[in-house]
Amino acid sequence: MHPKMKKSFVVLSLSMLMTTGAAYASTAPVAPVNTSSSVTSQSALLPISIQINGEAITGNGYQKSNDTEPMLPLRAVAESLGFDLTWHQENLSVDLIKNATFTTVTTGQDRYTINKMFTTLGTAPELVDNKLYVPASFVSKVLNGSLSIEGKTVSITLEEQQKSIKSAGVITAINHAEDYPSIHIQGVGPDGIVLNLEKDTPIQMLDGTKLSLSDLHIGLTVEAEHSMVTTLSLPPQTPTYKITVLDPKKQADLLGTAGEIEEVRIDDDGNTSFLIKGTGLNDQSQSEIVLQLTDETSLINKDGKSIEKSALVKGTKVIGFYNPTMTKSLPPIGKAYKIVVDVDKDTDADKDTDKE
Structure with a gap:
């Protein structure tokens, strides 16, 4: 064979081989590219069992080999603790509410809302097989529960209203928002404490006369029965179970x-x-x-x-x-x-x- 013809044949053969390979590759299914670190596969994850108030719940958590704490299924845990959940598909977030505790969790964001304040836990929520998981510390630092981790088991208990304390102080600000009403006592700005109220939180005078939030004003001295647990925000916030006005009378124009x-x-x-x-x-x-x-x-x-x-x-x-x-x-x-x-x-x- 003539040398030039031989060279042309080799080039043509390589070209056909490369073209055939490309065509073959294009017919194979292409796996979707996962650009979000918040979406995880269930494979190669260590299962974690969960107990709430001494009873096992349906569904496990998981822990990766390099993680410092387990991840827990948010809905299963929160609903077992009495929280109501609302899922928002448009941004893959969920709202949780119980009494005066409200929080929002968003997939992939280590930014947890606690009664309109923000905190971080060092780990973002993850979607696994269409279930949202949160770090175990979410229970203690956001939901105000008690958390114990032993081996492959997470035990959770929730402190209820029976364990409460009383604080007194003068009202310096009132938030009349329908969804998140609150009053600020014992200081202004980052000082003092914010008392988060429910719509049916009892408010009364010392003689038992019933009041509403609209009856309160700055300058009133009140006593609040509230949770022992507060947020880490400044000022701290806490669920409140009862407000008693200590002043004998009100003066709303103060x-x-x-x-x-x-x-x-x-x-x-x-x-x-x-x-x-x-x-x-x-x-x-x-x-x-x-x-x-x-x-x-x-x-x-x-x-x-x-x-x-x-x-x-x-x-x-x-x-x-x-x-x-x-x-x-x-x-x-x-x-x-x-x-x-x-x-x-x-x-x-x-x-x-x-x-x-």
């Missing part, structure tokens, strides 16, 4: 200013007033105001305990409450209805008394 005492003033008649600079608690409140003490002024700490006037010195953090009747001066002058001092339950005066 304004409030949170800040520091910049100056203590005593006039010729011995009357005391304080210049407070800070932040108004609502649109009508002042950022800077002079509040005059009267015989009717209530002086308390952040937990609602009475304190002496001597605790009110320059530099002290306070929340002053007053009515809208003020002078037109700058800063305006008004009469103090209640002053909350940011001190602990045991004030220095109390400690000195204890020593005696």
